[in-house]
Amino acid sequence: MKIHTEQEMINFGKNFAKNLNFSNEPIILELIGDVGAGKTTFTRGLAEGLGIKEPVTSPSFTISKSYAFDDNKTLTHYDFYRLPDPGLMQEDLEDSIKNNHIIIVEWADSVSNILPKNRKKIEIKLNDDNSREVTIL
Ligand code: ADP
Numbered sequence: 001m002k003i004h005t006e007q008e009m010i011n012f013g014k015n016f017a018k019n020l021n022f023s024n025e026p027i028i029l030e031l032i033g034d035v036g037a038g039k040t041t042f043t044r045g046l047a048e049g050l051g052i053k054e055p056v057t058s059p060s061f062t063i064s065k066s067y068a069f070d071d072n073k074t075l076t077h078y079d080f081y082r083l084p085d086p087g088l089m090q091e092d093l094e095d096s097i098k099n100n101h102i103i104i105v106e107w108a109d110s111v112s113n114i115l116p117k118n119r120k121k122i123e124i125k126l127n128d129d130n131s132r133e134v135t136i137l
Pocket residue numbers: 003004005006007008009033034035036037038039040041042058106130131132
């Protein structure tokens with residue numbers, strides 16, 4: 001799917017959120033794409049779609065950020081960019097998988113061994129004309 005503007009990416013994230021069905025199993029999304037592709041922008045739209053009022057910002061420095069929604073649910077957003085060894089954050093991620101309703105991971109390479117196999121992967125490619133190609137893998 002082709003996404004032309006930042007606002008379209010936000011709207012795509014919002015719509016994606018509306019189609020999620022929460023059950024006992026956590027929803028795990030792995031976002032794949034270069035720096036600046038729009039992974040965090042997509043997450044911002046998704047969070048908005050879940051009713052999260054707090055603006056989503058990149059968790060690059062803190063590695064993870066959590067947001068509450070629907071009274072009793074939690075979204076945790078991870079970014080393992082340039083972190084070849086996630087160390088203690090690996091346990092943090094495992095706890096999130098046990099306790100959270102939705103987990104979004106950017107740069108998941110160093111933790112892919114502990115992410116459930118049935119996670120959804122979304123790839124965002126930056127085109128030369130600045131549009132984005134989004135593929136749900
Ligand atoms: P990532 O998390 O993949 O590194 P970000 O979402 O933080 O990327 O940054 C994407 C940047 O590109 C933002 O500054 C955003 O405004 C800009 N941008 C321009 N066009 C688009 C688009 N079509 N989709 C997503 N982001 C876009």
